[in-house]
Amino acid sequence: MPTNLDTRPVVLTGDRTTGPLHLGHYAGSLKSRLALQESHCQYLLLADLQALTDNADDPSRIRRNVLEVAFDYLAVGVDPGVTTIAVQSQLPALAELTMLYMNFVTVSRLERNPTIKAEIQLRGFERDVPAGFLCYPVAQAADITAFKATVVPVGEDQVPLIEQTNEIVRRINRQAGRPVLVEAEARLSRVARLPGVDGKGKMSKSQGNAIPLSATPDMIREAVGRMYTDPNHLRASDPGTVEGNVVFTYLDAFAEDEAEVAAMKAAYRRGGLGDMVTKRRLEEILVAFLDPIRKRRAEIAADPGYVLSVLDEGTRRARAVTQATLHEVRAGLGLTLADLTLASAHGPRALTA
Template sequence: MSSVVPAQRVVSGMRATGRLHLGHYHGVLKNWARLQHEYECFFFVADWHGLTTEYENPGSIEQHTWDLVVDWLAAGVNPGSATLFVQSQVPEHAELHLLLSMITPLSWLERVPTYKDQQEKLKEKDLGTYGFLGYPLLQAADILIYRAGQVPVGADQVAHVELTREVARRFNHLYGREPGFEEAVAAAIKKMGKKQSRIYLNHRRQYQEQGDESALETARALVQDQQNITLGDKERLYGDLEGGGKVILPEPQALLTPASRMPGLDGQKMSKSYGNFISLREEPGEVESKIRRMPTDPARVRRSDPGDPENCPVWEFHKVYSDDATRIWVREGCTSAGIGCLDCKKPVIEAVQEEVEPIRKRAEEHLRNPDLVRSVLSDGCEEAREQARATLEEVRAVMGLHYR
C-alpha cells in the first residue's frame, strides 16, 4: 500500500530536444529549481514523447538527452533535492499507459485541443499514428504512475492535466469498489474515535451535500493525521469523501506556472526553430554579438531619431533583466534620442552575460565528468522505478492481473 502524500509530490517532464536556451530557463528551469525545495519532485526526460513526432529521425535522441540533463544540472536542478530520470528507462510508464488505454474512450483523446492543432502546425509530418493520438494518455501515465498531486504546467497544458484527472476518476470508479467497501469505511471511521469520527462525518456531509471544498480539504487533512488507522483505511476514506471507492490513482491538480516573459532576439517567442535564441552555454563573445545584432525600433533610422521602446525587441529584454532605474533611463533616452541603440543594448548584454556565465561554467564541469551525469540518471531511474513498481503492483491487482 502506498505511503505517498500526493499533494506533496510534483512530476514534470521535458522532451529531448537538445541544448536549452534562456526561454527554457525562465519558463521552466527556474520554476523547477524552486519547486524542488518545496515538494518531492520527479523530473524526467520525455524521450518517448519525442518519438511521437520524430519517429523517423531517432538518431539524435540519446545525445539530446545528455545535453538536456547537463543543462538541468547547470541551471540549478539538484539531484539531491529531486529525482532525475529518463522516461524510457522506467518501462512501468509504458505498462500503465497500456492498461489505461483499455479504459480510455477514444473520443477523449480526439478532443484534446493540441491534437488537431499540432497536426495543422506539423503538416509536413505524418502524424496519423496511434503514438501521436495516444501521447496525452502516455502523459497521464507519466503523472499517475507516481501518484503526483501537482503538475506544473502553462495555461496551454491545463487540458492535458484535466484529461489525466478524468482518466484517474474513471479508473477509480471502475476498480476502487472493493468487496465490502462500505463496511471497511465504517470500521475505519470508528477507529478514529468518537470526536474525530464526528468531525469527519460533518465535513463529509458538508462537501457531499453542499459542495464545500474547504470541508473536503479539512476532512482529508484529518484523515492524513490519523495515527491509529492503516494506510489502506486512509485510501478508503479519501475515496469515501468524494463519494467513490478507494483512491488507487489520485487526481492531480494543475500547478499553474507564471507565463514566461522571455522573448526571442527578434521579439517573437524564443525558439530554436526561429533561430532567435541564446543558449544556456552560449560563449560570452557570441552573447554580445547576438544582442548587438538585435533589431530595434524601425523608426530610429539615424542616431538622432527618437524611438518608442514598445516597438523594440530590446525593450522586452530590459523588462526581464533591468531594474526600474535602468528602464527609466532607457525609456527617456530612447524617446528623446538621448542614447543610441548600442547604448541601450549594453546593460542587457552585461545582464545576460552575468546570468549565462555561471551556468555555462557548470555545464562545462559536467561535460568533463560524464560519469557523474550517468550516475545521477542511474540513481534517479532506480528511485523512479521503485515508486512506479509500487503503483503498478496495486493497479495490476485491482485489474485482476496479480498472479501468484
C-alpha cells in the same frame, strides 16, 4: 532525497531530449524547479520516449541528448541530492499506464487539445501525424500520475495538457470507485512563455530562434542583435511600444532590478531610449546570467561517469515509485492476478464478462 516517509507535495516535470536546453526552458519551468526542489519532493524526467514521437527516424539523436539535457539540469543548479532525475524509457510502468489510459480518451478529444493542435500545425503533419505524437497528452498524463504529482511547473502553452491529465484522473477514479490517482496543478512562472528572438512564436531549437543555456557571449550578442522590437520605433526620440517587444520580454524575465526595467520602459514609451541601448543592456544581463552556467556545464560534461551514476540512482528510485502506482491502477481497474483468480472461481465465462 525522496523517501517513503516524505510528506512534501510532489512535483513532476521534465524535458524531451531533442537537444540542449535554452532560455525558454529556463523561464518556462527550470526556474520554478529550482525554487521548489527544497520544499517539495521533486522528480525530473529525461523524456526520451516522448522525444521519439516526432523523431523516430533518428533515435540516435534522442540517445545523444539524454546526457546533454542532464548536463543542463546540473549546470543550472538542480541538486540530485534532493531532486530525483530519471530516464523515462527506463521506467516500464509509464508505458503500461499510457496504454491503460488510452482506453479512457477519445481521438476527437486528443485532436481538440490546443497544445497538440498548435504543434501539429507547426510541424506541418496535417493528417500524417504520428499516433505517438497525437497521444502525447496521454503519455504525459502517465508521467504525472505515476509519481502522484500535485504540482507541475509548465509554460503557459502546456496548461491544456495538465487539464487533460486531470480529466483522465477523474475517469480512472470514477471507474475504480475510489481515489486511486490525484489531480495536478499547473504552476506557471512569472514569464510563462518566452518568445523566440524573432518574435515568431515560442523559443524553439527547431525554429532556430533559441538561445541555449550554454551560449557563449558571441552567440548571445548575435541573438540579441536579431531580436524583434517595435518596427515603428525608427529613432531613439520616437515613442515606442513595449508590449510585444521581445527585448523587454527578456528583460522582464532575466533582469533582477525591476525598477531599472520599469524606468527603461517609461523612457522607451515616451521617446528618448534607442533599441541599441536596450539591446546592449539585455546582452550584459544575459552574459552575466549564462556565463557561470556555461562554465559549470563544461566541468560537468567532462565527467560523464558521474552524470550516468546520478541517472542510474535516480531511475532506480523512480522505478519503485512508478511500479507502485501501476499496481494501484491495475487493482482499481480489476486487472491484478488476484482479480483474475477471483473471476475464474465464478466460472470460465467470467473473464470475458
